[in-house]
Amino acid sequence: MSREEVDVAVIGGGPAGLAAAVKAREAGLDNVIVIERSEYLGGLLDQCIHNGFGLFYFGEDLTGPEYGRRFIEKASDLGVKSLLNSMVVRLSPDRKLLISSHTGLTSLSAKSVVLAMGCRERTRGSLCLSGTRAAGILTAGTAQRYVNIYGYIPGREVVILGSGDVGMIMARRLTLEGATVKAVVEVLPYVGGLIRNEVQCLYDFNIPLLLEHTVTEIHGSERVEAVTVARVDKKWNPIAGTERVITCDTLLLSVGLIPENELSRSIGVELDPVSGGPVVDSAMETSLSGIFAGGNVLHVNDLVDNVSREAELAGASAAAFAKEEIKQRKPRVRLIAGENVRYAVPQVVSIGDDVTLSVRVREPAENVRLKVGNIINQSLRVVKPSQIVPVIVTAEDWSKINGVVYEMLISCESRR
Amino acid sequence: MPVDRQSPTPAWSILRSVLDEPGVTLLHPESLKEKLTLKGFNAFPSLAQQLDITSYTRSTYIMIATNEDEVRLLKETEELCWQLGFEPERLNREAILAMEPNITGKVICGLLDSTSESVIYPWEYCFALMENARENGVKILTGTEVTAIKPLDGGFIVDTSRGPIRTEYVVNAAGIYADKVARMAGVCDFGFTLMKGQTEILDKRLKGLLNSSIGPPPEPGGGGKINPLPSGNISIGFIGYIPTEDKEDLSGRREWSEMTFTRTRELVNGILPGDIINSFNGIRVFNTRNPEDHIIEATRKYPHFINAVIRLPGLAAATAIAEYVCALLGNQGLGLVRKANYHPYRKGIPKVSELPEDERRELIARDGRYGHIVCRCEEVSEGEIVEAIRRGARTVAAVKYRTRAGMGRCQGGFCGPRVVEILARELDIPLTEVTQKGGLSQVLLYRSKELLA
Amino acid sequence: MTKPEIICVGCPLGCRVTLTVGPDSRIENMAGNRCREGEKYVAAEFQNPARVFTATVLTESGDRRLLPVKTDRPVPKSQLKELSRAVAGMRIKPAVGIGQEIAHDILGTGANLVSTGTLSG
Numbered sequence: 001m002s003r004e005e006v007d008v009a010v011i012g013g014g015p016a017g018l019a020a021a022v023k024a025r026e027a028g029l030d031n032v033i034v035i036e037r038s039e040y041l042g043g044l045l046d047q048c049i050h051n052g053f054g055l056f057y058f059g060e061d062l063t064g065p066e067y068g069r070r071f072i073e074k075a076s077d078l079g080v081k082s083l084l085n086s087m088v089v090r091l092s093p094d095r096k097l098l099i100s101s102h103t104g105l106t107s108l109s110a111k112s113v114v115l116a117m118g119c120r121e122r123t124r125g126s127l128c129l130s131g132t133r134a135a136g137i138l139t140a141g142t143a144q145r146y147v148n149i150y151g152y153i154p155g156r157e158v159v160i161l162g163s164g165d166v167g168m169i170m171a172r173r174l175t176l177e178g179a180t181v182k183a184v185v186e187v188l189p190y191v192g193g194l195i196r197n198e199v200q201c202l203y204d205f206n207i208p209l210l211l212e213h214t215v216t217e218i219h220g221s222e223r224v225e226a227v228t229v230a231r232v233d234k235k236w237n238p239i240a241g242t243e244r245v246i247t248c249d250t251l252l253l254s255v256g257l258i259p260e261n262e263l264s265r266s267i268g269v270e271l272d273p274v275s276g277g278p279v280v281d282s283a284m285e286t287s288l289s290g291i292f293a294g295g296n297v298l299h300v301n302d303l304v305d306n307v308s309r310e311a312e313l314a315g316a317s318a319a320a321f322a323k324e325e326i327k328q329r330k331p332r333v334r335l336i337a338g339e340n341v342r343y344a345v346p347q348v349v350s351i352g353d354d355v356t357l358s359v360r361v362r363e364p365a366e367n368v369r370l371k372v373g374n375i376i377n378q379s380l381r382v383v384k385p386s387q388i389v390p391v392i393v394t395a396e397d398w399s400k401i402n403g404v405v406y407e408m409l410i411s412c413e414s415r416r
Numbered sequence: 417m418p419v420d421r422q423s424p425t426p427a428w429s430i431l432r433s434v435l436d437e438p439g440v441t442l443l444h445p446e447s448l449k450e451k452l453t454l455k456g457f458n459a460f461p462s463l464a465q466q467l468d469i470t471s472y473t474r475s476t477y478i479m480i481a482t483n484e485d486e487v488r489l490l491k492e493t494e495e496l497c498w499q500l501g502f503e504p505e506r507l508n509r510e511a512i513l514a515m516e517p518n519i520t521g522k523v524i525c526g527l528l529d530s531t532s533e534s535v536i537y538p539w540e541y542c543f544a545l546m547e548n549a550r551e552n553g554v555k556i557l558t559g560t561e562v563t564a565i566k567p568l569d570g571g572f573i574v575d576t577s578r579g580p581i582r583t584e585y586v587v588n589a590a591g592i593y594a595d596k597v598a599r600m601a602g603v604c605d606f607g608f609t610l611m612k613g614q615t616e617i618l619d620k621r622l623k624g625l626l627n628s629s630i631g632p633p634p635e636p637g638g639g640g641k642i643n644p645l646p647s648g649n650i651s652i653g654f655i656g657y658i659p660t661e662d663k664e665d666l667s668g669r670r671e672w673s674e675m676t677f678t679r680t681r682e683l684v685n686g687i688l689p690g691d692i693i694n695s696f697n698g699i700r701v702f703n704t705r706n707p708e709d710h711i712i713e714a715t716r717k718y719p720h721f722i723n724a725v726i727r728l729p730g731l732a733a734a735t736a737i738a739e740y741v742c743a744l745l746g747n748q749g750l751g752l753v754r755k756a757n758y759h760p761y762r763k764g765i766p767k768v769s770e771l772p773e774d775e776r777r778e779l780i781a782r783d784g785r786y787g788h789i790v791c792r793c794e795e796v797s798e799g800e801i802v803e804a805i806r807r808g809a810r811t812v813a814a815v816k817y818r819t820r821a822g823m824g825r826c827q828g829g830f831c832g833p834r835v836v837e838i839l840a841r842e843l844d845i846p847l848t849e850v851t852q853k854g855g856l857s858q859v860l861l862y863r864s865k866e867l868l869a
Numbered sequence: 870m871t872k873p874e875i876i877c878v879g880c881p882l883g884c885r886v887t888l889t890v891g892p893d894s895r896i897e898n899m900a901g902n903r904c905r906e907g908e909k910y911v912a913a914e915f916q917n918p919a920r921v922f923t924a925t926v927l928t929e930s931g932d933r934r935l936l937p938v939k940t941d942r943p944v945p946k947s948q949l950k951e952l953s954r955a956v957a958g959m960r961i962k963p964a965v966g967i968g969q970e971i972a973h974d975i976l977g978t979g980a981n982l983v984s985t986g987t988l989s990g
Contacts, residue, residue, distance in 0.1 A: 007801055037789065037792065043625055046937075046986070047924050049924070049925060049937035049939075049985065050923045051921045051923055051939060053774055061921065062985075063923055063939055063985040064937075065937050065967075065985045065986045066967060066985045069967055069986075069987075085788055086936065087789040087792065087795075089769075089789065089795060099775070100768070100776075100780070100787050100788075100789050100797070100901060101787050101788060102780075102785070102787045102788050103780075103784065103786035103787065104777055104780045104781060104784075104787055105428050105773060105776060105777050105780065105787070120825070120826040120829055121826070121829050123693070123694070123826065123827040123829060124827070125617075125692070125693050125694030125695065125824075125827045126690060126691060126693055126694075126825075126827075128616075128668075128670045128673035128674070128695060129670065130667065130668060130669045130670045131668065132667045132669075132698075133666070133668075134852075134857065135668075135851065135852040135853075135856075135857035135859060137860060138832075139829050141829065142830075142832055142833060146833060146860060147864070147925075148925055148937065149933075149934075150833060150837070150847065150934065151863060151864035151925070151934040151935045152847055152848065152860040152862065152863055152864060153860070153861065153862040153863070153864060153866065153867060154859070154860055154861060155861050155862075156861065156862065156867055158526070173782050174949065176924065176949065176953040177864065177867060177868065177953070178865075178866075178867025178868040178953075178957075179640050194881070195876065195881060195883035196878040198876075198883075199876050199878050200878070200920060203876070204946060204949075206919070216670075217667075218667075221664060222853075222855045222856040222857040223857055223858070249861065250861075258690075260826075262792075262793070265621065296953065345562065361445065366882070381880070381882060381967075382880070382881050382882045382921050383881075383905075387881055400916050409933065413840075814926035864925065864927060864934070864935065865927060865957040865958075868953060868954050869957070
């Protein structure tokens, strides 16, 4: 069976995949192909009809579809090839792909691969919520697809579990489509997403926000009829006696996004259990040579602007690999998460290279010092788990390094 | 009693499941339960082959003891096996860990069953039987509730939600509602004790973690099982006998998931908290007249009314139960003539994810929809979903059970909307009429802007 | 005199700012903000709370059921629900390009409703 050869194969045609493909083409490679399983490019951007995208990347306040269109047009103008309705069903460590679509099975051999498969949502099943399995329980992103692409509203009385950005955005969206959002229920003492969304999605519409609460039971035989909510203690355990029943016909879940690394796992890429995605180096290369990663498959970003930036680097690196550009092997350092740091990506950095680290903290804090070994010491006014802290490390910072270093601690300490 | 250790016997697996039942201490070799299970069990290999039931696999089971109490229970179980005429192989710690390196170091000893353990997906079994029955002339009416049964001229008028049916014989195989149906004809001389259970399904990334099913020694009301499934998922269940009064209540409890998960991790290494992808509940039914056996009989009041009130183990015995019921019907005068043109074979829906590459290409060339992957987690194509609908699937759940679309780790988050759309298209109904599992379980209640009118 | 509270969303600090407002609706005092930018944001938010309105409009196209739209500038926050109802009655015919005006000076807000997607046909 003949195998088509390409320079760079990008798996996923969402914002990450498009950004990577564009950069790979700009690097001069002829044969850059994006493989996308749905009917159109742009990934989830099309269903994110709200604004707030591109503030950093374009310096404009765009909606999801507009942000996506910029990259789709650029990719098209540059001659990036794309396969729609096509799914990579097999991938090998030596970069052979098997793609399934209406027209058949296509075999590709790529000089380099960019993994850009995005993420999935945490489900009711994995939360082990007590109660029935009635109709009317959806994840917020799936509900968003129904509302903004298909044109259907799941129900008219909604409770939302989780105050991540998707949940808050859907609270506003459903309210503006005529539904009543009876509560947004959050187990933490603060919202999981941006303050801007807390104000403009919840307070603006008088949607009750129940912090330090959770849904303890779902009621309803064929369809959701109500949920029981209760206050929780610091360990997230429901406090007996605080239960309250809220009638509703729909429960939306916005309780976590998980990078989708089925393909990555199938080829043995080293995964970071904390970020949920591959371990990568300053060039966004995974533990397998010639295989790069960017976007939410690598770690769940909060701004698509950062997705574009990260994925562009992956695309540029993939192009350099395909062109067989010899990279000077620099000594590498593994970053270890220290005080109040959940993870940092990339996890492995080359000494001397400019790199922008995406750091996610564990707890909100004010007046902190973000330290990377002894080479970075940044003071920050506020950090929140819902917002990635970008930390730029330059060659000049690297020059401060003492002796031979294999690991560096990255921490976020209170300044007191 | 001569024992042929090579021949498969379900006695060992029946014993295990029965010993978990509260209040049961002995086996009764002459009971319907055991005779029919043995017969049904032995029929599976050829049945699975004829009906293309790909999930049917022979496997192994290891009963393991991890503390002194369990060692004692293990010994008691072993003695019961000897009484039944077979000797399960004893395994010491090293032997168990050699077979199953991921079992925890706490294991002390175990018993091996390499003859009577097998796995099958109940839904695949049912669809296979149903499709084959339909092909051979059986009329299957779904969405049809029986509301009354009136005797008439030696036979019956069965009233249903879709109109009355005149019949000579009735077989009451209504499971958990067998008492309700029997009462309609005035032939209910039994009640039901109901016991609820819960099982968790673990992510298929754990494929290969275990080769055998494993479990602790059985004890009344307790026990449990960790089952690697053909799909690569692992099912875990340690909650089996919670008394319940409500037949409709299939709700789950978080505490049960947590307890099951904890017990599993005491036995197996390598399972992480995020690995539970879903759980489900079921209700076991025991008749009050004779809780330890089935009731399969022509009723005295109306001999043409056969009660087939089945308890566990039921699935393994199903074909044997059916033959037994046929014999009862024959005794009651139903003329049973072997069909000359009976079709014994049934082909399942092709699974593109399991086809060799060249066969997959051929299939896609014949019908491009087999190339369009809809369920990403389970690699299910549009062709399979359309075929499932052609074979009778009308709901999201029906599509799920026939194709596995929606059974993966994202639990239908990605494929759900696409499945709903395909159902609407193929059945020519609006998306707001597509249901999760029939009745009032619509996935979507309103069209865009309808609530703003 | 009133003392409304406004949460500043200029940065992740989310300062809760308490305003002291005189009888003539003039801001006499502001407390709780930690920067100058915040002061400007809160003042604007008090005087004229405005938001960019985003929504979907039903189309008369077989290709896609909905077209995403937005106002090309912020509109009074108090008019968001009214705008939703107004948009609910619209039906868009193809073809429409990104940025194309759908409704001019919608509901007298001074903002135009523009398409953020494309509708081919």
